[in-house]
Amino acid sequence: MAKIIAVVNQKGGVGKTTTTVNLAAALHDLGKRVLLCDFDPQANATSGMGVDKNTASPNIYDVLINGAEPEKAVVHTDYGDVIPSNKALAGAGIEMIAIPNRERLLKAALDALAPNYDYIFIDCPPSLEMLTVNALTAAGSLLVPVQCEYYALEGLSDLLATVRLVKRGINPDIELEGVLLTMFDSRTNLSLQVAEEVKRHFPGQVYATVIPRNVRVSEAPSYGQPVTAYDPYSRGAEAYNALAEEMDSMHKD
Numbered sequence: 001m002a003k004i005i006a007v008v009n010q011k012g013g014v015g016k017t018t019t020t021v022n023l024a025a026a027l028h029d030l031g032k033r034v035l036l037c038d039f040d041p042q043a044n045a046t047s048g049m050g051v052d053k054n055t056a057s058p059n060i061y062d063v064l065i066n067g068a069e070p071e072k073a074v075v076h077t078d079y080g081d082v083i084p085s086n087k088a089l090a091g092a093g094i095e096m097i098a099i100p101n102r103e104r105l106l107k108a109a110l111d112a113l114a115p116n117y118d119y120i121f122i123d124c125p126p127s128l129e130m131l132t133v134n135a136l137t138a139a140g141s142l143l144v145p146v147q148c149e150y151y152a153l154e155g156l157s158d159l160l161a162t163v164r165l166v167k168r169g170i171n172p173d174i175e176l177e178g179v180l181l182t183m184f185d186s187r188t189n190l191s192l193q194v195a196e197e198v199k200r201h202f203p204g205q206v207y208a209t210v211i212p213r214n215v216r217v218s219e220a221p222s223y224g225q226p227v228t229a230y231d232p233y234s235r236g237a238e239a240y241n242a243l244a245e246e247m248d249s250m251h252k253d
């Protein structure tokens with residue numbers, strides 16, 4: 001049965017989608033059965049895995065709102081499987097209001113697919129609303145990317161408050177999978193200071209692997225590839241491969 005992990009931080013530009021795509025691809029390279037569910041209307045994870053977000057159908061919106069079968073929405077790629085998204089998902093939060101058990105729609109879809117995978121990653125939108133609540137309800141744990149910049153911890157208290165509400169009312173089993181330091185530059189005091197501050201706030205919950213600033217990581221999405229395929233010997237690819245190994249070792253039975 002799959003570990004379902006929501007990659008979430010309502011603060012934009014922290015490397016959330018980049019992490020989802022590259023971690024999924026790196027675990028796939030380790031021989032794991034991986035599904036990436038793109039739950040962000042921007043659909044950057046969809047295109048980052050080499051899938052055309054404009055033509056992929058059915059997509060996650062069709063599954064949630066139009067009753068499409070989850071299995072039929074899965075697209076197979078060289079880097080793992082994907083349930084694509086597109087801009088229609090932006091209005092789904094409002095459309096869900098009239099649907100019974102609206103916060104459990106994604107859970108129902110992913111639970112049907114979970115026996116086929118070792119890991120399912122949910123790339124969440126950069127906000128705390130009905131889509132994110134669906135993701136937190138569906139997930140067993142959450143991975144929080146934190147950018148090594150000023151205000152890194154800004155907004156995390158709001159996220160953790162939302163998680164507590166979900167844990168209390170809907171999904172009592174959800175846990176913090178881990179906090180991931182992204183865009184780390186060891187040459188700057190700022191990155192080092194942020195890393196120490198994050199470790200102080202989340203003792204024992206910060207991954208040993210840190211993701212460096214790396215131009216190859218930034219370039220890869222424009223080619224529709226994870227960095228592990230675009231430049232497998234880059235520092236970014238090496239970091240995501242190390243993260244995949246670290247995460248998988250944590251889930252060994």
